[in-house]
Amino acid sequence: MKYVVGIDLGTSSVKTLLVSQGGEIKGEATAAYPLIHERPGYSEQDPEEWVKGTITCLKELMKSSGVAAEDIEGISFSGQMHGLVLLDDRNEVLCHAILWNDTRTTKQCRAIEAKLGDKLLDITRNAALEGFTLPKILWVQENEPELFAKAARFVLPKDYLRYRMTGNVHMELSDAAGTLMLNVPEAKWSEEILEAFGLSSNFAPPLVGSTEETGTLLPEFAELTGLSTSTKVFGGGADNACGAVGAGIVRQGDALCSIGTSGVILSYEEDKNKDFAGKVHFFNHSHPGAFYAMGVTLAAGYSMSWFKDSLAPELSFDELLKPVADIAPGAEGLLFTPYLVGERTPHADSVIRGSFIGLSGTHRREHLARAVMEGITFSLAESLELFRQAGINVERIISIGGGAKNPVWLQMQADIFGTPVVALNNEQGPAMGAAMMAAVGSGWFDSLKDCADQFIGYRATYEPNAANVDKYARLFKLYQQVYAATRSLNEGLQEFREQ
CATH class of the missing domain: 3.30.420.40 (ATPase, nucleotide binding domain)
Structure with a gap:
C-alpha cells in the first residue's frame, strides 16, 4: 500500500x-x-x-x-x-x-x-x-x-x-x-x-x-x-482552494458553505471572464484552468460562539440549539445581523456592528439562537446572490464546519439558499485537499475530479422545503435593509467604543 x-x-x-x-x-x-x-x-x-x-x-x-x-x-x-x-x-x-x-x-x-x-x-x-x-x-x-x-x-x-x-x-x-x-x-x-x-x-x-x-x-x-x-x-x-478540493468542489455547479470562526461561500467556475466588480474574491483554483469565487462573512461561527459564551456559557452547543427545532422560521419576527467585528461581503466595512431587530418581551433564548443561525446564513446568502447575479449556476452546496454539525442548521441552509445542501461523511478540510493534490501528482488519478470520486463520501442531502423557501425569501429582503438602516448609527456609536 x-x-x-x-x-x-x-x-x-x-x-x-x-x-x-x-x-x-x-x-x-x-x-x-x-x-x-x-x-x-x-x-x-x-x-x-x-x-x-x-x-x-x-x-x-x-x-x-x-x-x-x-x-x-x-x-x-x-x-x-x-x-x-x-x-x-x-x-x-x-x-x-x-x-x-x-x-x-x-x-x-x-x-x-x-x-x-x-x-x-x-x-x-x-x-x-x-x-x-x-x-x-x-x-x-x-x-x-x-x-x-x-x-x-x-x-x-x-x-x-x-x-x-x-x-x-x-x-x-x-x-x-x-x-x-x-x-x-x-x-x-x-x-x-x-x-x-x-x-x-x-x-x-x-x-x-x-x-x-x-x-x-x-x-x-x-x-x-x-x-x-x-x-x-x-x-x-x-x-x-484546498478546503474546496477536500470537500469535492471540483465541478461546475458545486459550491461550498463553510461555517468556522468566519464563514465562506465558494463556487467552482471555469469562465475566466466572470466579473464581480471586486464585490467577491475571484481566485485561480487548484484544478488546472479553473477558478473559484468566494464571499466571506467575518463573524459566522464567531457570532454563535459569542452568543453561547454571553448568554449560555454553562450549556453545550447541542444543548443550546436543541430547542431551536421547535421555533418556526423567522424566530417570531426577530432578525440578527452578524456584524460583530465588521463585515467583508458584500459590505467591506470595518465600522458596522451587529444588531437584533424586532426584539420583544415574548422572545426567549431559543428565539435569539435561531435568529443568530438565520442571520449568519442570510449573510452567506448575500454572497450566493452575487454569484447568481454573475451567471453562476449553483446546483448543490456542500456544507462543512460548525454549520454542518446540526441537522436543523443544515435544513435552514437548504431553505435559505434554495438549493440542496449536502453533508460529508468524513470532514478533514484543507489537509485532505492537500493530500488529494499529492495523490494526483503521484499519478494515482488523472485529475482532482477523479480523486474526489474516490476520496470524498457524502452523508446526507437536505432538500429545500418550498414553504420555508418562500418565507425566507421575504425575510431575506428585510435582512438586506438592516445594513443601510444601521450604518450611520454605528458611525455615531464609534466614539463610544474602546479603541
Missing part, C-alpha cells in the same frame, strides 16, 4: 494527514505555534515555527502509523493565504512573516487604488484589502527601507515551508492569486503591477501548479522526519 501526506499550514497550528490510495486516513498529527502581536493591528509569525511544527508532526506520523518511509510517495500543502515572507539573496528570512489578519496597511491599499485605478480589478479581479500581500510589501518598502533593500524575493507561508523541504523556491498559483500581483485570468505574474511599484520580475518566484512536482525531500529534512529522500513534493494550494 502506498500513501501521501497532506500538510495544512494554518494560522495557529499545522495539521498533517497520512492518506492511503483508497482515501483512508491512516494517521494525523497537529502542532501549535504562537502568533506575535507587537502592536495593535499587527499579526506576525516566525517562519521557523512552521518548519519546527511540521517536523514534529511528520515524525509523529511516521512513529504512530508504522508506515515504511519508502511507501510514502508524495507530500503536498495547504497554506494560510496572503502572508508575506521576505527572503534575501541566500533565501534567508529577513523578518517575521506578516500574516493575512494584519491590518496595518490601510494607507497602502488606498495608494494601490490610486495608482492602478480600474486596472486593479481588470488584472487581479480583487479589491485592495489589508489582508493581501502587495499592501504588506509596500508597507515594508515605506517603513523599513533598509530591510527591504536586502529583499531579493518574497514567498507565501506554505511556499516557504516547501522551500525548506526541497531547497527549491516556487510560488503556487492558487496562493499567488491572493497577492494582488497576479494576472488572475491569464494565470501569470502581472509585469504591469510589479513595475508600477518598483518590483523586479525576479522578486516574484516562478509559478507552479497545485499538482506539479517541485522536487524531492532534502537529505537533512528526510533525516529529521524519518521520511525518504525519494518522496516527491508537490505545489499544494491556498487554504480555501
